[in-house]
Amino acid sequence: MSTSTTTRLMSFDEALEKFDPVMGLEVHVELNTASKMFCGCPTEFGAEPNTQVCPVCLGLPGAMPVVNEKAVESAMRIGLALNCQIAEWCRFARKNYFYPDMPKNFQTSQYDEPIAFDGWTEVEVDGETFRVDIERAHMEEDTGKSLHVGTSGRIHGADYSLVDYNRAGIPLIEIVTKPIVGTGAKAPLVAKAYVAQLRELLLGLGVSDVRMEQGSLRCDVNLSLRPVGQEAFGTRTETKNVNSLRSVERSVRYEIGRQGALLEDGGTVVQETRHWHEDTGVTTSGREKSDAEDYRYFPEPDLVPIAPSREWVEELRGSLPEPPREHRARLQAEWGFSDLEMRDTVGAGALLLVEQTIAAGASPAAARKWWLSDMARRANEQGVDLADLPVTPADVARVQALVDEGKINDKLARQVFDGVLAGEGTPDEVVAARGLAVVSDEGALSAAVDRAIEANPDVADKIRDGKVAAAGALIGAVMKEMRGQADAGRVRELIIEKLS
Amino acid sequence: MPDITREEVAHLADLARIDLSDAELDHLAPQLAVILDSVKSINEVAADDVPPTSHALPLTNVFRADVVRPGLTAEEALAGAPEVEQQRFSVPRILGEEA
Numbered sequence: 001m002s003t004s005t006t007t008r009l010m011s012f013d014e015a016l017e018k019f020d021p022v023m024g025l026e027v028h029v030e031l032n033t034a035s036k037m038f039c040g041c042p043t044e045f046g047a048e049p050n051t052q053v054c055p056v057c058l059g060l061p062g063a064m065p066v067v068n069e070k071a072v073e074s075a076m077r078i079g080l081a082l083n084c085q086i087a088e089w090c091r092f093a094r095k096n097y098f099y100p101d102m103p104k105n106f107q108t109s110q111y112d113e114p115i116a117f118d119g120w121t122e123v124e125v126d127g128e129t130f131r132v133d134i135e136r137a138h139m140e141e142d143t144g145k146s147l148h149v150g151t152s153g154r155i156h157g158a159d160y161s162l163v164d165y166n167r168a169g170i171p172l173i174e175i176v177t178k179p180i181v182g183t184g185a186k187a188p189l190v191a192k193a194y195v196a197q198l199r200e201l202l203l204g205l206g207v208s209d210v211r212m213e214q215g216s217l218r219c220d221v222n223l224s225l226r227p228v229g230q231e232a233f234g235t236r237t238e239t240k241n242v243n244s245l246r247s248v249e250r251s252v253r254y255e256i257g258r259q260g261a262l263l264e265d266g267g268t269v270v271q272e273t274r275h276w277h278e279d280t281g282v283t284t285s286g287r288e289k290s291d292a293e294d295y296r297y298f299p300e301p302d303l304v305p306i307a308p309s310r311e312w313v314e315e316l317r318g319s320l321p322e323p324p325r326e327h328r329a330r331l332q333a334e335w336g337f338s339d340l341e342m343r344d345t346v347g348a349g350a351l352l353l354v355e356q357t358i359a360a361g362a363s364p365a366a367a368r369k370w371w372l373s374d375m376a377r378r379a380n381e382q383g384v385d386l387a388d389l390p391v392t393p394a395d396v397a398r399v400q401a402l403v404d405e406g407k408i409n410d411k412l413a414r415q416v417f418d419g420v421l422a423g424e425g426t427p428d429e430v431v432a433a434r435g436l437a438v439v440s441d442e443g444a445l446s447a448a449v450d451r452a453i454e455a456n457p458d459v460a461d462k463i464r465d466g467k468v469a470a471a472g473a474l475i476g477a478v479m480k481e482m483r484g485q486a487d488a489g490r491v492r493e494l495i496i497e498k499l500s
Numbered sequence: 501m502p503d504i505t506r507e508e509v510a511h512l513a514d515l516a517r518i519d520l521s522d523a524e525l526d527h528l529a530p531q532l533a534v535i536l537d538s539v540k541s542i543n544e545v546a547a548d549d550v551p552p553t554s555h556a557l558p559l560t561n562v563f564r565a566d567v568v569r570p571g572l573t574a575e576e577a578l579a580g581a582p583e584v585e586q587q588r589f590s591v592p593r594i595l596g597e598e599a
């Protein structure tokens with residue numbers, strides 16, 4: 001293992017002065033079909049090991065696969081949403097490799113006949129639009145999950161592996177971009193924005209749960225550098241295991257710095273697979289990349305070709321939701337967000353969350369406020385994507401509703417979120433368990449205000465003299481006494497009433 | 501020049517994670533060449549008017565509905581496993597990296 005603790009990195013700015021990054025993004029999406037790609041086994045996440053398996057997905061001799069029609073339909077809808085052509089005729093192929101995560105010793109995939117090809121999409125970064133061309137979107141199946149057991153815990157040190165085939169055979173769509181050029185210093189953000197937008201689009205299509213932390217959307221990042229002004233691409237690396245939006249951005253930055261330093265020092269970039277380490281924020285060398293011919297692809301004899309009729313394709317095209325750009329424009333108008341507010345929302349990866357929070361009853365301003373300030377800070381502190389915080393849009397909408405009803409104030413709302421994020425239950429359960437409701441007992445409030453006035457005679461005098469701004473000190477004293485559980489607006493009213 | 505060289509057979513064995521000795525390679529490489537040669541005779545039969553074919557049946561679009569069907573229990577699934585641990589198939593140490 002070349003886990004180099006000595007890897008030299010060039011600063012991002014310097015690397016971008018000298019080199020032009022070229023990216024290619026491969027995204028694997030697990031479809032949310034009820035059954036697997038080639039058999040009727042269920043696809044639920046988190047089931048007990050080897051309880052969602054059958055002779056087909058275990059690769060037992062004589063088992064015959066049959067294609068899931070819904071998966072084909074989802075693949076075509078994804079292709080159409082990415083402005084792809086849909087093949088008139090295509091086949092599955094066997095990708096042969098010997099590794100215990102695929103008990104058949106091959107993965108059923110598509111090779112030179114993808115179901116969808118030649119598409120494009122546009123992503124926006126800081127108000128600038130970048131076109132991303134789509135090479136292909138093809139159908140394949142997921143692999144089993146290996147647990148490596150051994151003293152060192154690394155694959156190479158593992159004594160043996162334990163395999164669970166529940167995931168083997170779940171329908172996967174692999175979406176591959178053409179080389180993305182001309183993004184310069186925006187490369188990391190373009191990569192992140194592309195994956196974020198793909199997530200939105202897939203969710204809009206309703207074809208996947210797109211939970212990156214559960215692995216239902218995974219990204220491989222290909223990156224190479226070429227000297228500024230040079231036409232030919234440099235040697236690329238493929239970084240695997242990039243499973244959050246922020247990792248997409250960070251891994252692109254890291255590889256730019258690593259390859260920049262390597263090339264600057266007169267070295268060469270090795271064409272290889274690299275592994276992204278979320279915890280340390282570095283990539284390490286994996287195996288050298290196999291040639292496609294090593295997989296000895298050939299047409300899958302057990303599955304007949306797929307030839308979608310043009311009527312079917314047009315019917316699916318007619319069922320597509322509005323494209324991301326139109327969708328955003330419509331939302332922005334509906335929500336009354338400024339361009340900057342909208343850009344911040346999208347940039348934070350919060351568009352879907354805000355949309356779902358509004359759908360759950362919150363006002364657009366409240367939805368944006370919670371996700372972009374409070375939740376964004378917490379996600380940042382924990383080093384996770386917003387979407388991966390254990391709080392749902394429905395939770396946020398409910399907390400805001402409690403604020404609107406006067407049951408809690410913003411300060412208590414934050415404590416409610418503390419509880420929800422700590423797994424203490426729903427917002428209502430946290431309010432009840434922690435006793436967080438604001439005191440609406442006028443008598444108790446009034447008494448607390450009287451005590452605050454008595455304890456701060458000089459402040460009270462100022463307010464009597466018309467210096468209303470001084471009320472803040474008294475409000476603070478009351479809130480402190482009520483341990484934050486009072487409606488600050490009402491406290492203020494009481495103070496002014498009593499002192500005028 | 502045979503259709504498949506000794507080096508190619510060694511490479512294939514490596515991909516298939518089969519450890520072949522030099523003696524075995526000497527023995528197997530010429531055999532594979534003969535097999536390839538036999539299969540190649542089909543090329544001589546196929547005239548220009550016969551397109552390459554991957555499937556014997558003139559069928560397309562054979563699908564199943566997206567419906568869950570009962571499969572095997574974990575006990576049944578693991579019945580043939582040489583080793584079982586934590587309700588999983590226990591397999592030998594991984595040789596090389598994940599594909």
Ligand SMILES: [Zn+2]
Pocket residue numbers: 036039040041052053054055056057058169571
């Ligand atoms: Zn199955």
